[in-house]
Amino acid sequence: MGKADQTIIEPVQNVDIEQTRVEMSKGIKSIYSKLEWLFIEKGLALFVIGFLLGRALILSHLTPFALPFFAAVYLVRREKSPIALMGLLAGAVTLSFSSISYTFATAIIFLLAFRLTQKFHQNDMKIVSFYVLFSVAFVKLGFDYVQQGQVLTLYNGVMALIEAFLAFLLTYIFIQSVPFVTVQRRRRSLKTEEVVSLIILLASIMTGTIGWAFQGLSVEHILSRYLVLLFSFVAGATVGSTVGVVTGLVFSLASVASFQQMSLLAFAGLLGGLMKEGKKFGAAIGLLIATLLMGMYGDNSMVLTTTLYESGVAIVLLFLTPQSLVKRIAKHIPGTTEYHQEQQGYMRKVRDVTASRVTQFSSVFQALSNSFQQVEEKMKMEEVEDKEFDYFLSNVTEKTCQTCFKKDQCWARNFDKTYNMMKEVMTEYDQGRVPLSSRLSREVEKHCTREKKLKETIYQELTFYQANLKLKKQVQESRKLVADQLLGVSEVMGNFAKEIQRERENHYLQEEQILASIGEFGIEIDHIEIYNLEQGNVDIDMVIPYSGGHGEGEKLIAPMLSDILGENIVVQKEDCSQFPNGQCHVTFQSAKKFVVDTGVSHAAKGGGLVSGDSYSMIELGRGKYAVAISDGMGNGERAHYESNETLRLLKKILESGIEEQVAIKSINSILSLRTNDEIFSTLDLAMIDLQNASSRFLKIGSTPSFIKRNDQIMKIEASNLPMGMLQQDFDVDVVSEQLKAGDLLIMMSDGAFEGPKHVENYDVWMKRKIKELQTDDPQEVADLLMEEVIRSSSGMIDDDMTIVVSTIKHNIPKWSSIPIQKSRQKKQIS
Known part of the structure; x- marks a missing residue:
């Protein structure tokens, strides 16, 4: 066969192998689903468990497992309780006739007592254990009384109480663990006490195999070691040793001869969990080491060869355990990788569902906005005016021309002339020309036989026309505002939906590098969590020991992180415990490239206490800083309330993430609809980006602002009417300006800008005063300018005055970065 034929056959063979694997996987899944249906849905697992628990003994003759298991199944899956009872009776009959009689009697007494008094208790879960306690004690004492010839001894009473209290405790345990073998679709996460309850149930089930042997090998030893080996391999040393101790304890209670097995199982669980990184082979080595050590140095009753064979069979069972079953078990045990992946998958699903719903709401609002915009586009204002004018003429002609004998001549033969004449009359009346101009008056008299009634009707209908047109314009403007x-x-x-969908990246390598770098300086870090390493948006949480409030995070760790990450890192939040040997939870984030320092100077009219001006400095998220001044119309409390309310609404809307222009339009709508009084307010807003110092100025009826850059003075102004006025079209002019480090931004109300008396040009005067300043401190600048304004007014304060001065600076950390040479040699953390 040639090479060409081989190249053709090999892909075909690969496809066949892949198809075979897929078919085998489907076959295995089908077998699992059928077995799960048979054991879980049909209750075969309950029969098998009941059989083993029915023959399980404690201290060689106590059987406290039967009734608790039946009671738990009765509460969880009542329809399956007869299957469980049949299994318990089948297991009890393998012991003796008295055992099956005792098991059946306890079940009947429990059912009678529980059903007869069920209406007197509300929570069956809390009360069922007491029914089990009294049922076991009553039946046990009754059987002892009959078997010993109507004589009871103290020993009988003590043993009856011991069995009753064991059954009492086992009922609580089985109620938590039975759902795992009766409910097919159970929750994914387990609590620690539920894991322990499940282990106790499994150990109790295996006690039913005591006395069974195969080729001289003890079945209970093989199953118990396999159980410990499986859990240590799945969950590690902690769970493995716990399973070993619990299983060994239950076995030792069942048979004193099994007491030595507790040490072996616990040691095997510990070693197997520690060596789980070696997969199944590592866990098997741990069991063999434990078996050899306990066999050589333990009790002489343990035959080394026999116990090695038993451990070998358990290891074979571990290797025969499918990996899919191991993963399914691991998903339920806290602390395992599969458990965390399952939880992350659940959280990811919740996140995706939440983001999807938020996106759906976003699309709904988008559709509503588009709907309003389409309505607005269809209703052009010119078309609205033409349509209203047609209605106006219709009403006028109905009252004047409808009964006139010249109707056909005016509207059929001279339509254009009549139409234009009436429109001209309405226009002059609308402009306030009463009476009409002599030219138009002569034309009307010449054209119309009812010229006096026509003029009166047009004048009367004009009021309704103007009102309707104004209302339509307001409705149209409201639609536009709602759409925005x-x-x-x-x-x-x-x-917000995009932020939800952003997953936290795993930064294990970077965490280790940071821990190693900082550890070189002798700084102990208990825990580090990196949420984001994006340039300019670093977010790191650390847990460090409390050092007495010396600022270790700010003075040492933040400078080190700055050198490691190549940007300025600062302490954003620090939460320390107040007791010695406590911990500090510190949040480190990227420092903004620029900071804003602000100074304010203000005075009320006449030196009063309440000013109509309000100001606010708002540090928003996303690295933005807002400076705002609002001037309410007039003076006193009402003006102060209006200006303060404007800034309060502005802050709330801006913090929600809505754009500035939409926020201002919304505030204007609220203020204009809130009251019928002619109370307005101005707004002077500066939005500064702290990453690049770019700024946006929105001025609503406010005075100009000034930027001082060395000896250069720049004026920022825009023309907008005050907020709260009922305007047909409220547009917000935005002025953009690039600021630089060292710039002074000076904003003021009209009282300060127009305060100087005997000044013809306020702009020139204010620029000159700003240029003459010899200081860059914002508070000193605000005070000096306020003093100049008041002096130029002969010491009189005729209006509320507010001056807000902001300076833009580079953000230089308080503590310099500490160079870490080792980290520089490594690949820089990104």
């Missing part, structure tokens, strides 16, 4: 607001909400929700 809905679009803003849609964008906020869309951004």
Whole structure:
């Protein structure tokens, strides 16, 4: 066969192998599903467990497992309780006739007592253990009384109480563990006490195999070691040693001869868990080492060759255990990788569902916004005016021309002339020309025989026309505002959905590098969690020992992180315990490239206490900083309330993530609809990006602002009416300006800008005063300018005055970065 034929056959063979694997996988899954249906749905697992528990003994003659198992099944799956009872009776009959009689009697007494008094208790889970306690004690004492010839001894009473209390405790344990073998679709996560309860149930089941042997090998020893080996391989040393101790304890209670097995099982669980990194082979080596050590140095009753054979069979069973079953078990045990993956998958699913719902809401608001915009586009204002004018003429002609004998001549033969004449009359009346101009008056008299009634009717209908037109314009403007607001909400929700979908990246390598680098300086870090390493958006959490409040995080760790990551890192939040030997939870984040330092100077009219001006400095998320001044119309408390309310609404809307222009339009709508009083307020807003110092100025009826850059003075102004006025079209002019480090941004209200008396040009005067300043401190600048304004007014304060000065600076950390040479030699953390 040639090479060409081989190249053709090999892909075909690979395809056949892959198809065979897929078919085998499907076959195995089908077998698992059928077995699960047979054992879980049909209750075969309950019969097998009941059979083993029915013949399980404690201290050679106590049987405390039967009734607790039956009671737990009765509460969890009542329809399957007869199967469980049949299994218990089948197991008991293998012991003796008295055992099956005792098991059946306890079940009947429990059912009678529980069913007869069921209406008197509400929570069956809490009360069922007491029914088990009294049923076991009553039946045990009754059987002893009959078997010993109507004589009871103290020993009989003590043993009856011991069995009753064991049954009492086992009922609580079985209630938590029985659902794992009766309910097919159970929750994925288990609590620690549920894991222990399940282990006790499995150990109790295996006690039913005591006395069984195969080729001289003890079945209970093989199963117990296999159980410990499986859990140590799945969950590690902690769970493995716990399973060994619990299983050995239950076996030692069942048979004193098995007491030596507790040490072997616990040691095997510990070693197997420690060596789980070697997969199944490593766990098997751990069991063999434990078996050899306990066989050589343990009790002489343990035959080394026999116990090695038993461990060997357990190891074979481990290797025969399918990996899919191992993963399914691991998903339920806290601390395992599969458990964390399962939890992460669940959280990812919840996250995706939440993001999907938020995206759906975003699309709904987007659709509503588009709907309002389409309605607005269809209803052009010119078309609205033409349609309203047609209605206006219709009403006028109905009252004047409808009964006139010249109707056909005016509207059929001279339509254009009549139409234009009436429109001209309405236009002059609308402009306030009463009476009409002599030219138009002569034309009307010449054209119309009812010129006096026509003029009166047009004048009367004009009021309704103006009112309707104004209402239509307001409705149209409201539609536009609602569309903008809905679009803003849609964008906020869309951004929120994107943030939800961002998964936390795993930064194990970077965490180890940071721990090693900082550890070289002798700084102990208990825990580190890296959430983001994106440039300019670093987010790291650390847990460090409490050092007495010396600022270890700010002075040492933050500078080290700055050198490691190549950007300035600062302490964003620090939460330390107040007791010695405690811990500090510190959050490190990227420092902004720029900071804003602000100074304010303000004065009320006449030196009063309440000013109509309000100001606010708002540090928003996303690295933005807002400075705002609002001036309420007039003075006093009402003006202060209006200006303060404007800033309060502005802060809330901006913090929600809505764009500035939409926020201002929303505030304007709220203020204009909230009251019928003519109370307005101005707004002067500066939005500064702390990453690149770019700024956006939105001025609503406010005075100009000034930027001082060395000896250069720049003026920022825009023309917008104050907020709260009922305007047909409220547009917000935005002025953008690039700021630099060292710039002074000076914002002021109209009282300060127009305060100087005997000044013809306020702009020139203010620029000159700003240029003459010899300081860059924002508070000193604000105070000096306020003093100049008041002096130029002869010490009089005729209006509320507010001056806000902000300076832009580079953000230089308080503590310099500490170079770490080793980290520089390594690959830089990214």
